[in-house]
Amino acid sequence: MRISPKIEQKLVQVVLYTFTSTAIIILIFILAVIFKNGIPQLSLEFLTRNPADMGREGGILSTIVATIFLTFIALLVATPLGVGTAIYLTEYTVESRVTRIIRFGAECLAGIPSIIFGLFGFILFVNKLGFGWSILSGGLTLAFMVLPTIIRTSEEAIKAVPHAYRLVSFSLGSTRWQSVTRVVLPSALPGIVTGVILSIGRSIGETAVVIFTAGSALRMPTSLFSSSRTMAVHFYILAKEGVSMPKAYGTAAVLVISILIINIVTYYLMEKYIRRKS
């Protein structure tokens, strides 16, 4: 039986529209639940005081600080490594078996569950290298977790820079490195930054890796070797062990809002950067 094209058209439209709205509805639903339960918990005190009584009382300041430090270290390590790898793969080698193996390796790394990264970090950084449960161990492990994302997005961004720019740069007497730093990277920056933002989001929200490698101490971290608890881990422990659901929702709200703010601010800055360049 054939359906008339008109009905078919209508039908497809309705089905696809439903699919699309599902994604949006889920997002709105999550935000609604978190904000409904979390926003009432928010206050200046919640943001500026350390947790007390295992998190039942007080705020979440130490977990905010820990989250910032961990993410900062992760990105500090992963960005140069990832962008460097991407530059090597795109600018310094020709496509060959070796580059395909490297790229395949990075893809596989991306597919590894984060809890396995946690275990790896626990064995290597916490035990073998003796960093203990610490911001350093956690940050380094997170760095390896987000590395494939940064490599992949940077590589795509660099590949998208017109070949003619490189040719012009070389013809004006640049070395390969000069053309990379002066033309290729500035043009690829928006794409690279997108990868970094994705990675920030993943680092901030990660729990499995962090529990294994940074521990869950509630103290305010004082050094790279302090064991500490991030917001995501704090939320997990508060909720799972039934310590305090209101505080858990408050933490979740702060987590979600900070990721939103980071996204909005960076995209705004990127937009400005792109407009200035063209």
Added chain:
Amino acid sequence: MKQVAIRVENLSHFYGSHQSLKNISLEIYRNEILGIIGPAKSGKSTFLACLNRLNDLIPGSRVEGRILVDGEDIYSPEVDVVALRRKLGIVFATPVPLPLTIYENIVYGVRLLGRNNRKELDWIVEDSLEKAGLWNEVKDRLHTSALKLSGGQQQRLCIARVLALKPQFIMLDEPTSGLDPISTMKIEDSLRTLKKDYTIILVTNNTKQAARVADRTAFFLMGELVEIDETPVVFTRPADKRTEDYILGRFG
């Protein structure tokens, strides 16, 4: 009388197994405009790329024979390729301004050398744009994006950018192929002026352009140099039947 600036001896070029230039020998004199004409895929652009070794960037590219620039074999191992490319500036068919301001486009090559003196750069920008015939049109917006210029202006910007390098040779690869007649005329005018200080190699798919501006003209066909002579000779009494056919538009 005429001083030889570039001597090409038995130059052959290969992309993998495909031979794109076949045993080319010619001389280029100082302060002349050498026009190179020929149909698409005849090896004209490859020839330019061989002269400043931009072909090095293409995997599978291989050169046989010798090219002497000021008597120096540019394929010998001790040659400084970066310096060579500054000496033989090139302007491509499609104008490619870098995504920078007009000013920064011009000084790009100068800054690569680590020369960042503001006064010197200002002077280079004015001088190069003046010579390329663009100064009056852009002097009030040097610090705006070069991507906003029109096609013809972009191409003159590319010429100015090459001039800023203080090259000895300017190679132009079909520089007016995408431009309107007025822009084309402006560029041809600049070339006639520039001839006083530079040696110019002009690849063009427009035979009339070669007739208008070139002192001598070379005709390339399928990787071969068919003939090279004074432009009036090539256009009125070509030695080879194929040249005549091409110029008269019987093929290509």
